[in-house]
Amino acid sequence: MEKGIVIDEFKCDGCGLCVEACHEGALAVIGGKAKLIGEDICDGLGDCLPACPKGAISFIELCGCEAPRIIMPGAPPRSLTQINHSQTEPGSSELRQWPVKLRLVYSASPIFKGADLLLAADCSAFACSKIHEDLIKGRAVTICCPKFDTGLAEKLVEVLSNNSIGTLTVARMTVPCCTLDRIARDALARSGKDIPLTVLTIDQRGCVRETG
Numbered sequence: 001m002e003k004g005i006v007i008d009e010f011k012c013d014g015c016g017l018c019v020e021a022c023h024e025g026a027l028a029v030i031g032g033k034a035k036l037i038g039e040d041i042c043d044g045l046g047d048c049l050p051a052c053p054k055g056a057i058s059f060i061e062l063c064g065c066e067a068p069r070i071i072m073p074g075a076p077p078r079s080l081t082q083i084n085h086s087q088t089e090p091g092s093s094e095l096r097q098w099p100v101k102l103r104l105v106y107s108a109s110p111i112f113k114g115a116d117l118l119l120a121a122d123c124s125a126f127a128c129s130k131i132h133e134d135l136i137k138g139r140a141v142t143i144c145c146p147k148f149d150t151g152l153a154e155k156l157v158e159v160l161s162n163n164s165i166g167t168l169t170v171a172r173m174t175v176p177c178c179t180l181d182r183i184a185r186d187a188l189a190r191s192g193k194d195i196p197l198t199v200l201t202i203d204q205r206g207c208v209r210e211t212g
Helices: 017-021 131-136 152-162 180-191
Strands: 002-008 027-030 033-036 057-062 069-071 117-121 140-144 168-173 197-202 208-210
Touching: 002 033, 017 027, 117 131, 117 180, 131 168, 140 152, 152 180, 168 180, 180 197
Parallel strands: 002 069, 117 140, 117 168, 168 197
Antiparallel strands: 002 057, 027 033, 197 208
């Protein structure tokens, strides 16, 4: 029998200590509550349990067909299998990890060890129809919005410093507010790492060109 995480959101105060303790990146704080976002990468070792000061996390025994449950306030428990019931057929995704949001990733996650890293603007996935095939394939992925997200350079410095990143590819949009190239260069300088950097610029039509 395998074990699965149960999160009691009535007890959870969103402190995020469980997210820091999870070395697999399977947990994230969303809407002020801890949530299991990567049931397929949860190793079941339970590092998150002792980290939770509220006792909001527990494990249940699972049969082979049951997915970990999430307890939502005012609603009966639902399994991730039920939540994703419509996703019955595999797609053409090249994504190998979750989460991908830069501020949510665990900077020392094994996914980054020796990886080629893609730092992409949030909008890039909507502008570039072949982003999985052309940019994500074979790379670890982080995404962000330089206009609205904060602390991006600092978090990127953590990722670069904690791992032997092979190459860094930045996918930015043409709009002036998309300053990912500057953020990447700043982070590289502060990390002291000599990592090959490629900057790609994507326009609203989905055209991708190398700009640095």
